[in-house]
Amino acid sequence: MTKSSLVSINIPTLNSERTIERCLRSVVQQSYKNIEVIIIDSYSSDNTVAIAKRYGAKVVYERKLPRQRMKGIMESKGDYILLLDSDQELEPRAIEKCMKKSEEKGYDALILREKSVYNEKSRISKLLAYNMEIVQRDPDVYLGTALPRFFKASFLKKINSIPDDIGYFDHTFIYYEVLRLGAKVGYVNAIVYHHEIDSVTRFVRKFYKYYGLCLIPAMKDNRKLTIGRSLPKRIYFSKEVVSRPQIFLGLLFLHTLKTLAALAGVLAYMVKSLVP
DSSP, X not given: OOTTOOEEEEEEESSOTTTHHHHHHHHHTOSOOOEEEEEEEOOOSSSXXXXXXXXXXXXXXXXXXXXXXXXXXXXXXXSEEEEOOTTEEEOTTHHHHHHHHHHHHOOSEEEEEEEEEOOTXXXXXXXXXXXXXXXXXXXXXXXXXXXXXXXXXXXXTTOOOOOTTOGGGHHHHHHHHHHHTTOOEEEEEEEEEEEOOOOHHHHHHHHIIIIIHHHHHHHHHOHHHHHHHHSOOGGGGSHHXXXXXXXXXXXXXXXXXXXXXXXXXXXXXXXXXXXX
């Protein structure tokens, strides 16, 4: 492993004070130390930026999630880039494992193992955790859910742009572009912990804003990719899931809730587009 290789960690934020400190603490505690942290903030009105600066992160500003992703990539000086979210945290050796796998096996992009941290008292949180556990096994760019997070910077910097208004689909579009460029993609047994939403209201609000309002613009840019990523995951209908009726029905309920929130967002987008 080349100890001199710099890894840039990109984290988009928007009023993320509830989660960003936990995320940054996991970053600075990494066994691999040659890193830079770039916070791409969407003009937060809370203490997000102050917390980020306290951890020595470089803070830049950009609105809209896809633009935040691209801004972070362009600002990165590293040989490798890790795309992280503010509600996630890394196991202590995650970057070390990614570096070792990339440099020994020649991978251009790596899918990390994602595990949920959930509230035992919240049914929606537990359903999201099980959903995460099963769907990340499918790396198909159209129909799967697993997404690479660790990339050779040279591949990401070849992406000229992704659409501004695709919200929820930003990471999927990046994966698609990297595959088009011929990236060799692999798995690494390095864990990213994701803290699941434990409120139905927050869950619905998230899918309304980042999925429903962005669905039509995303379809205009890449219809096949957007539809494929929006359908119920094919693993929902696997023997493993169908043989457990409570889990199967729970996942269908989860997808129905997503769909209703998204439809509300689509309708709001259509109404807004009709208003001069």
